Amino acid sequence: MKLTQRLEKIAHSVPEGSEPVDVGTDHCYLPVFLIEKGICSRVIATELNRGPYTRALQMIKRKKLSECIDLRLGYGLEPITPGEVDTVIISGMGGNTILEILERSPLVVNKVKTLILQPMNAVSRAREYLIKSGFKICDEMLVYEGKRFYEVIKCEHGKQKIEDEIFYEIGFVLPYKHDPMFSIFVKEKIARFKKALNGISKSGYAKAEAKRKTLKTKIQKLQEVLTWL
Ligand SMILES: C[S@@+](CC[C@H](N)C(=O)[O-])C[C@H]1O[C@@H](n2cnc3c(N)ncnc32)[C@H](O)[C@@H]1O
Structure with missing residues (x-):
């Protein structure tokens, strides 16, 4: 499975051996990649809409990965039982939708170790929300694709030191990564x-x-x- 640069960066930030859920999986590209590359041995994927859900199901069948990818129809993290996953991936959705998904499933969010988020907009608001909700940003990645920037945020439970509010805009890790695109x-x-x-x-x-x-x-x-x- 060949991924776009954005999805590939997200995939490589998933901890090896983790048990993640890919929320809003669409074609199921990310879970298939995680399994095929041996990064994870089991992935849960959720999808809200029937069309993408059917597409994902067909992809899982075509790749013969029904044993490793558990696809569930439903809103955000609602099809997940608390403690069932240790990593939550939500990418390619608006920042406010991502935050709403997290807010609606506090018991699942409290039990996970890592959140990997790639909001399409309202990224500074997402950082502020995460930090004020008790998360620490442990890594960030910048992807330039199709003439626009995408920001990937990886965080874990913890306390984030905030020296200035401008870091909500530019990130807490990105300024120190010596990325020429920064x-x-x-x-x-x-x-x-x-x-x-x-x-x-x-x-x-x-x-x-x-x-x-x-x-x-x-x-x-x-x-x-x-x-x-
Ligand atoms: C633009 S696609 C992004 C797909 C993939 N995650 C990516 O990063 O390329 C957004 C997907 O999320 C699904 N979606 C939107 N809101 C959702 C929600 N609340 N819960 C689960 N899936 C959702 C949509 O049906 C769609 O398939």
């Missing part, structure tokens, strides 16, 4: 925030002014980050 990632963020700033009219309304102030501070801090690199 400065481009930061510059893209600056450009996006500048565009948002220009889009806010100088109306004098308190809410708009507060937003302008937040964006200006973020831009200034991100420019400072570039000087460290």
